[in-house]
Structure formats: structure tokens, C-alpha cells
Amino acid sequence: MTTENLHLEGAPFLKEQNRGLYEPAGPKATYEAAVRSTENNREITDAIPYWQDWRNAAEQIKTFAVANLDKLLVQFEQNITARGATVLWAETAEEANRLVLDIARRHNVKTVVKGKSMVSEEMELNHAFQSAGIRAMETDLGEYIVQLAGQRPTHIVTPALHLSAEDVGKLFEEKLGEPFSAEHEHLTNIARRHLREEYLKADMGMSGCNFAVADTGTLAVVENEGNVGLSTSTPPVHVALVGIEKMLPSIDYLPVFLNLLARVGTGQKLTSYTHLIHGATPGKELYVILLDNGRTKILQDPAARKALTCIRCGMCLNVCPVYRRVGGWAYGWVYPGPIGSIITPHLVGLKQAGTLPFASSLCGACSEVCPVKVDISHQLVHLRHRAVNEPSPANSLIDRITWNVWAWAMCGPVRYSLAAWAMRVGMRIIGLVPRSLHVDKLRAWTRGRELPPLSGPAFRTRWMRRRTDRKVAELRKDVCGSCCAACGLAKQKKNESNRP
Numbered sequence: 001m002t003t004e005n006l007h008l009e010g011a012p013f014l015k016e017q018n019r020g021l022y023e024p025a026g027p028k029a030t031y032e033a034a035v036r037s038t039e040n041n042r043e044i045t046d047a048i049p050y051w052q053d054w055r056n057a058a059e060q061i062k063t064f065a066v067a068n069l070d071k072l073l074v075q076f077e078q079n080i081t082a083r084g085a086t087v088l089w090a091e092t093a094e095e096a097n098r099l100v101l102d103i104a105r106r107h108n109v110k111t112v113v114k115g116k117s118m119v120s121e122e123m124e125l126n127h128a129f130q131s132a133g134i135r136a137m138e139t140d141l142g143e144y145i146v147q148l149a150g151q152r153p154t155h156i157v158t159p160a161l162h163l164s165a166e167d168v169g170k171l172f173e174e175k176l177g178e179p180f181s182a183e184h185e186h187l188t189n190i191a192r193r194h195l196r197e198e199y200l201k202a203d204m205g206m207s208g209c210n211f212a213v214a215d216t217g218t219l220a221v222v223e224n225e226g227n228v229g230l231s232t233s234t235p236p237v238h239v240a241l242v243g244i245e246k247m248l249p250s251i252d253y254l255p256v257f258l259n260l261l262a263r264v265g266t267g268q269k270l271t272s273y274t275h276l277i278h279g280a281t282p283g284k285e286l287y288v289i290l291l292d293n294g295r296t297k298i299l300q301d302p303a304a305r306k307a308l309t310c311i312r313c314g315m316c317l318n319v320c321p322v323y324r325r326v327g328g329w330a331y332g333w334v335y336p337g338p339i340g341s342i343i344t345p346h347l348v349g350l351k352q353a354g355t356l357p358f359a360s361s362l363c364g365a366c367s368e369v370c371p372v373k374v375d376i377s378h379q380l381v382h383l384r385h386r387a388v389n390e391p392s393p394a395n396s397l398i399d400r401i402t403w404n405v406w407a408w409a410m411c412g413p414v415r416y417s418l419a420a421w422a423m424r425v426g427m428r429i430i431g432l433v434p435r436s437l438h439v440d441k442l443r444a445w446t447r448g449r450e451l452p453p454l455s456g457p458a459f460r461t462r463w464m465r466r467r468t469d470r471k472v473a474e475l476r477k478d479v480c481g482s483c484c485a486a487c488g489l490a491k492q493k494k495n496e497s498n499r500p
């Protein structure tokens with residue numbers, strides 16, 4: 001399976017093209033890694049008595065930053081420009097790609113090394129480079145692996161979460177001609193050997209940005225492999241891609257976020273490297289591209305605005321029972337899991353991604369672990385409401401009819417009984433129809449699962465029977481009074497004597 005065709009295709013959650021990814025026995029590696037990460041995270045956060053204070057502080061700082069984005073962005077631009085950087089603004093992903101390619105042409109760039117950046121995934125930058133004949137190499141180990149495999153990341157922090165060490169060993173054997181190994185250290189060494197050369201040859205380096213600090217004009221980038229340090233400092237040109245929501249008002253607040261992000265994102269006290277880039281290195285060029293690409297649409301919706309406070313730690317993905325089962329590709333766009341389900345409909349529109357808010361059990365596990373307290377469950381409900389009232393795949397005539405009939409049936413005991421009876425008959429009939437003839441939503445459900453068998457008589461039938469039995473018992477008591485026990489005894493004795 002290739003993920004090429006999934007990008008921007010309208011988040012085809014649980015559709016035919018994702019077959020195999022969300023079958024119950026499917027993404028075992030994703031499930032195991034997500035569970036491991038959740039347990040590790042719980043251990044770390046439980047050990048910090050003031051964890052909730054950090055979360056509260058982070059929530060308030062980011063809420064302030066989002067409310068004052070217009071001023072902070074300008075302040076950031078002024079401060080970093082004063083130290084030699086060039087700041088460019090892009091309204092869309094296409095515009096951002098154009099700006100990057102312009103820079104590349106101006107500096108005669110033939111090869112690029114890239115640090116991990118979800119914004120670059122959002123822009124489809126590798127495709128833009130490819131079309132312009134520029135060789136772009138991912139240097140983050142996970143990104144490097146998925147690029148070699150011709151796939152897309154399945155997780156926003158650990159892009160190759162869906163692959164086991166054996167998978168990676170086979171991939172390196174096939175693509176790099178290396179002897180097979182499933183040893184983590186050995187695999188890392190192979191990647192390091194192949195990548196080291198690339199930094200030295202590259203004409204341009206690229207990075208994302210975890211936090212952009214307004215009062216100092218600082219780009220804060222965290223990482224564990226040293227690849228961002230090499231990508232941003234070795235080539236003569238550095239281009240940083242920054243989503244406009246990354247702003248922090250002051251450098252004083254940065255430590256709270258570094259503490260939270262490392263602990264929740266990768267289970268560390270602090271990431272191995274924290275780069276603070278305050279401006280261009282003398283003799284080198286630094287470009288910062290500030291990308292909107294739909295973020296101001298989120299800003300316009302007061303009920304959705306909090307989604308912009310997300311720091312992309314990935315924890316809501318790890319705890320999500322849906323993500324654990326279906327993996328990242330099933331969501332159909334670059335941001336999977338709960339956070340993807342609340343931002344994608346804004347970024348690509350409800351018409352394309354209106355089904356994503358329904359890709360949740362609303363269990364609330366994501367909101368509970370989020371380090372900046374994004375109210376994901378509320379936002380999912382808000383988006384569901386919008387999706388069924390505005391043009392979107394969730395607002396279809398058939399859905400409207402179904403839900404109106406359902407609402408009608410729920411509003412009266414006789415109607416309810418009739419509907420329950422029809423449902424039971426329907427389930428029996430469906431059980432007799434071969435699976436190959438199942439269509440649409442029924443097919444999506446039964447492709448990987450068994451229809452649950454009907455569990456005996458309906459609740460209402462059982463309730464009625466119980467009431468009747470009780471009434472009969474009371475009647476008997478009224479008729480024969482105290483001899484009731486003796487009758488029962490006589491009946492029991494008779495039964496016993498009849499036994500063979």
C-alpha cells in the first residue's frame with residue numbers, strides 16, 4: 001500500500017483505500033508502541049507533584065499567545081530581522097512552497113537536508129522539491145525511514161511508529177544494500193553513516209520550529225539525534241518553516257514548555273538538544289517562513305481557537321483507542337489522531353474532512369493527558385454539530401433521514417418497540433447475507449469484524465415477563481395464603497419423584 005494517494009484526498013477515514021491498516025490484527029507495531037509510550041508517560045508525570053500546575057501555566061500562556069497572535073508575530077519578525085534573518089509570510093501551502101523554491105533558485109541549491117517538520121509535510125514540500133529537480137533528504141531517523149520506504153509518517157512525533165525493527169532492517173537491506181539486522185543500535189549506525197555525507201554536500205538546510213519567541217525573536221527547536229543542529233548549521237542557507245500558532249510571548253515562558261514537551265512527547269526530562277536560534281550566523285543566510293494555511297480560520301471560530309494552543313507532543317494519539325487500532329494513515333491527512341480530527345476539518349475544510357470529528361469514541365482520554373489542556377472532546381462535538389449542519393459528507397440526505405427516523409422512534413414506547421423489533425429482524429436478515437454483498441457503512445464495519453450475535457429476548461420482553469411472573473406470584477399468594485410454601489414443596493417433591 002502506498003500513501004501517496006491519501007494526501008489531501010478528503011481524509012477518507014476508514015475507507016477502502018486504507019484497507020489492512022485498521023483491521024483488528026493490523027498495525028500491531030503502532031498499538032504496542034502507543035501503549036508503551038502511554039505507560040511510560042504516566043510514570044513520568046505521576047512522579048511530578050506540580051505537573052498540573054505546569055499544565056495550567058502552559059494553558060494560560062498559550063491561550064494568551066493565541067489571543068494576541070497579531071502583535072506577537074510582528075514583534076517576532078522585528079526582533080529576528082534585526083539580527084539578520086529574512087522573514088517571509090505565506091498564506092497557503094502553495095505560496096510557502098513557491099517561496100522555498102525561490103530561495104533555492106536564488107542560492108543555486110541542488111541538494112537539501114531537512115530536519116523533522118510537520119509543516120513541511122503539510123506543504124508537500126518534498127514533492128515540490130522533486131518537481132523542481134532538487135534532491136531533498138530527510139535526516140530525522142523516522143522521517144528518513146519513511147522517505148526510503150516511500151511512505152508517509154503515521155505519527156507526528158515518531159513518524160515510523162508503524163514499522164518494527166525487522167521492517168526497518170529489511171528496508172535498509174533492500175534500499176541501501178546493507179546486511180539485515182534488527183538491532184536498534186546497528187540500524188541507527190547504518191542511517192548515520194549514510195546521512196553524514198549528505199550534510200556536507202547540502203546547499204540548503206531546513207528545519208521546523210517548536211516555539212517562536214516574540215520578545216527575543218528566537219526560534220526554539222528541540223530534537224534528540226543532532227540532525228537538526230547539523231541541518232541548520234552546516235549548509236550556507238537555513239530555511240525555517242514556522243506555523244503562525246507557534247508563538248510564545250516571552251523567553252521566560254520557554255522552560256515550562258521544554259519541560260512539558262520532552263516529558264509528554266518522548267518520555268524524557270529534556271530532549272538531548274535544544275537549539276535557540278536568535279538570528280542569522282555571520283556569513284550565512286537565515287529565512288523564516290511564517291505559514292498560515294488555514295490557521296486564521298481556526299482563530300475565527302471562538303469554540304475552536306484552543307486547538308491552536310497545541311504543541312504537537314503526540315500524546316493524544318498514543319492514548320487514543322481509535323488511533324491505536326487504525327494507525328495514522330487512516331485519517332487521510334498529515335495530522336492524525338485526536339488533534340488531527342480537530343484541526344484538519346478547519347485546515348482543509350469540512351467538505352473534505354467532515355467525517356473526521358466522528359472518528360472518536362469521545363472517551364476523553366486525549367483531553368486528560370494533553371499538556372496544554374486542549375479541550376479535544378468538546379471541539380469534536382462542536383465540529384460534529386457543524387459537520388451535520390454545513391456542507392460536508394456527514395450532512396447527507398440519507399444521514400438526515402436516518403437520524404430523524406431514529407429521533408421519532410425514540411420518542412414513544414410503541415414506536416420504540418417497533419423500531420427494536422425491526423432492528424432485530426434486520427440483524428437476522430443481515431446475518432444471512434454474504435459479506436461480499438454488504439455495502440457502504442455496513443461493509444466498512446463487517447470487513448474486519450463479526451456482527452455480534454443477538455443476545456436472547458429483548459430487554460423490554462424480559463422486563464414484561466418478569467413483571468408478569470411477579471404478578472402471578474402475588475396472585476397465588478393472595479389465593480392460597482400461607483400454604484404457598486407447602487404447595488411449592490409438594491411440587492418440588494413431585495418433580496423429584498418423576499426424575500429417572
Ligand code: SF4
Nearest residue numbers: 310311313314316370
Ligand atoms: S492536542 Fe495536546 S496532546 Fe494532542 S498533540 Fe496537541 S498538545 Fe499534544
